Amino acid sequence: MKNIITANGHPKAKDELKQVCKVLIEVEKTKDYPKFYSFLKTTKVPFISCYEKDVRKVYQESFRVLHRIGEVSIPVSVALSMHYYVLASFASYPFSKTSTVYWKREVLLNKIKKEGLLIANTGSVRTYKDASGNTKIMAKKENDSYIINGKAPFMSLAGIADYLVFTAELSEGSNAVFFIPSNNNSIVFEDSVFGDTMQGSFTKSVTFENLNVPSSNVIQLDQSEQERCEILVYQRSWFQALVPAPYLGAAYRVILQLKEFSGKKIKNGKTLSESERFSDTVGDLMIKYKAACQLCEQAGVLLEDFRVSNKSSLEKLFEASVVAKHFSTHYAEEIVNQTRSLMGTRFLTPGSITNKVYKEIVFGALQPMTDTDIRDYFGKQLMYKKI
Structure with a gap:
């Protein structure tokens, strides 16, 4: 299979x-x-x-x-x-x-x-509101178009993507999704706080300054509260189910580096790979990797099972995607940290893939939903939901 x-x-x-x-x-x-x-x-x-x-x-x-x-x-x-x-x-x-x-x-x-x-997008909702003066994205209807103002703190592929996708709040309180070409003078990109650590992701903040968007490039989510909620939760479920993939890929690459290292490292006349204790440790790493992949695969099954206006299928999908994201990103980080302890200073060799991954693997757990969000969600499910 x-x-x-x-x-x-x-x-x-x-x-x-x-x-x-x-x-x-x-x-x-x-x-x-x-x-x-x-x-x-x-x-x-x-x-x-x-x-x-x-x-x-x-x-x-x-x-x-x-x-x-x-x-x-x-x-x-x-x-x-x-x-x-x-x-x-x-x-x-x-x-x-x-x-x-x-x-x-x-x-x-x-x-x-x-x-x-x-396509670049403005990302998911964060745990904490920004007190630095950043404003949320607002849209005002004018004739057959919308005027957009506001700022999003994080957007990957910014300045590289051809189109931007973002959700803005309309003046009457409802939301709409906007699709616009990125080459517009009313869109300003600024480097984010990550610097060279996430070089290649082109993650920047984006500011909209009186951006004019025609109605043809807008999908309103104000037909009903239920539909609006479903679409946004469905989209977030896709995000949570897919975002572990980069980190699991990197963790697997690190395991392969450990395998190569173990075949060359000799102690007491034997290679590290011949040690029973080493085999046991590597087995633990692979269990975590395989378990994470299985959780993600289950989220994929539930994406297929989703049905419109079926609250139960949406809830199962969302929770499966959150669980997959939570454990996968943490397992990936654990795999990298355990491998570092086995390889020692060789792991941190400047310019090596292991050293690079070590600096980047931590971002997985920090992406929304964060651990704080996840614990809060499941805690409230227990405290306030009838069982």
Whole structure:
């Protein structure tokens, strides 16, 4: 039985992914990341959702791609996970064919596929509100367009993506999703606090200054409170289910580095790999890795099982995605830390993949939902929900 990582996609897609990773390996040496993203857009790799309609296959292929790219670069894979989850959730949500939203979506998907467009988005809600003066994104209707003002603190692929996706609050209190080209003078990108640690992700803050967006580029979420909630929760579930892939890919790469190290390190006439104790330790790392992959795969199954207006299916999906994100990112971090203790100073060799991963692996648990959010959610489920 093929699992979420080894599942085979279309042969051409496999060849393209192999070439994408080959280019990325070279770009990691030069740090010319725009070159990588330009090449990526010439392939079908980022556009799985535009070609495949089976939700579970979309998830499996997307996860596999992000995992493989994560073996080379966490920042690049994390950035692409933002594109993947927005595109996948938008493409797979079961809008009614009689709705205007459905046809708007089909037109946009066709445009993305035909022109090879990458999407950046403003990310999920954070645990703490910003007291530094950052304003939320607001939209004001003027004739047949909207005027957007506000600031989002984090956006991956900023300045690289062709289109931006964000949710803004309308003056009457409802929300709408906006799709706009990124090359607009009313959009200002500024470097985020991560510096070189997440180089390649192009994570920046974005400010909208009287940005004019035509109504044709807007999907309103104000039809009903239930539908609005469903769409946003469904989208967040895709995010939580996909974002572990980069970190698990990196953790797996570290395990492979440990395997190579163990075959060369000799003590008392034996290689480290011949030690029973070492085998036991590596087994523990693989258990964590496999368990994390299984949790993610289960979230993919529930994405396929989601049904509109079915509160139970949405709740199960959301909780499965949160659990997958929580344990996967923590297990990935534990794998890296345990490997560091086994490899010692060799692990921290400047310029090594293990040293690079060590600095980046911590971002997994910090991405929303954070541990604080997750504990709060499940705590309230116990305290306030009837059992």
